[in-house]
Amino acid sequence: MKNFLGKIKNRIFVIFIDQLLYRFARHNVVWSGASLTYFLILSLFPFLIVLLNILSYTSLVRERAVLDMLHFLPMDIQAIIEVFLNDLSSSSSQGLLSVAAFIGLWTASSGVKAIIKAINMAYDYAENRHFLKLRGLSVLFTIALLLMITLVMISLILGPMLGKMLFERIGYGDSFMFLWNYLRYIIPLAYMMLIFALLYKLSPNIGKNLRIPIREVLPGAVFATIAWVSLSLLLSYYVSNFGKYAITYGSLGGVIVLLIWMYYSSIVIVLGGEINATLEDMRKNGLKVNPEKSAFYED
Template identity: 35%
Template sequence: MPFRKPRHLTWREFFRRLWVEIEEDAVTECAAQLAFYFLFSLFPFLFFLVTLAAYLPFAPGAVDAMVERLGPLMPADALQLVRGHLESLVSESQPRLITLGLLVALWSASRGVDAFRRALNLAYDVPEYRPYWKTQGLAIVMTVAGSLVIPLAFALFLLGGRVGEWAAEHLHVLNVYHVVWSWLRWPLTACLVMLVLALCYWRLPAVRHRYQFLSPGAVLASVLWLLTTWGFTQYVEHFGRYNVTYGSIGGVVVLLLWLYLTGLIFILGGEVNAVLEHAEAEAAQAAGKPSPIEAPHLVAGVPRERGSGRERLAFWRWRRRMAERASPEVEPPAKVQESPDEGSRREEREEHSSLH
């Protein structure tokens, strides 16, 4: 069932809460950190992705289709770096699946997912209660899931395109099919991004809530990411001169800026979901219904008795931060206006004490 905005939450109140969350959670700073981790994990992820795709029997052209589809989705300078790295990986012989280098690449690629997890915890205003091995295992599992979803989806796109081309050729509508398929690839790409984001918004934060493929945050982030990528590509190609300013590392700067915009939009989608789910929880609590969002490590606002010291420390830090947000500014007490009789008696007492 698609997520609906609570009736008591007006659009003005929604944007006010969203703006407050963006300021308090330091979304732009988190996006900068996320861009660094994305850059750090991008090329190990491509290495793991190409190696894994080579062992998929029904995706022989998935990597080529993926490189072809990256053209409209990335600036030309950034795409040149990624394309060169992918071509060097594809030209090499198939490495063994279980190698130390592949495991290191998987671990490095999962750092971006782990940084995204911390940003989503800030969006939902919850401390991380899960042990270290579970959070890192979750990051690795999500990285492997993304590595499987991407080549499989592109393989299905490639297979569907060939089947459609064969059918269009027999129906003598091949030219029309090429036009329709060129436009149909955009919503398919948006659905792929939406699927990956829906999985991340569902499993990464330290809360329990229902899975929604068409959540407002995932839909907004997917569409906004495609539009922003297209706009940034047009700006770089027609107005930006990063090679003049940064010299030989101009392509790296463009790639880093694109990753920064990507992280900013993905975090913004998580903030939107968090604001709406918190508002829905408030409405459910007022109506005496079960809350759709749950923090399993809290029982009536306090941590569970059985927990590690790391969990309790994270909770008390979170509770102190929440108290600082909720506490109003203390104003100095207003000065009481004295009556004329009280003022004259006070002056007499001061004069008498000065004489003695």
């Protein structure tokens, strides 16, 4: 085994896996995911309150659009969110909804704050920013996320009309709808990748005069986007065909599925940061094995 490891240990991919596994164990990513899940669960419904409040100011987007964006999630989770949105829109006045949105924004930012701390742990940076500065950054991220989700939905609604008009001007109007069958999936993925990239770029507490180039956070952003969508689809398929949580847990089945989905989503977010941090550490070490941060090798 030692001879085999000696032959392959200088390959970049093996070095990457080695250093990533070390970070995975050292930072206890599984525990971080569980901790992050708690804050995200507390933040989910306040976040939806704020999003619903924003959507109420546009005639283009309705509550149904939120569910259309979550079609790849298990039906149990969609049902929970749909009941919440229906109850909120039917039983709340606009004034109360606005007050709830303001409080919800503060509460929802707690989930983003937990993500920022988890990403700092991945980079081995101490989170020593002032409480108000960290909370302000969390609120700004939350607002940016809300606006991007709204832009995604508006893009998906106006996209066919605007795209067809543009293609008709250049004489390819009939070809657009075929192209749109792919674009309507690519657009949300592109926005999602941008959100993850900005999160990984701006979260680390690296000092005033230092910046992380956007190209260095793209690997983690691409991984987080693909892994999150893939895990959501796999969980949806598993729950629909094999995991009979409703039979086992009764009316709590949907809540259990939501917790499982949030837990895996949290691990994916943290792991994306760990991937970026691993690649950064490899570049600093000249793409060589670092025995001090190795899961396989020793000095």
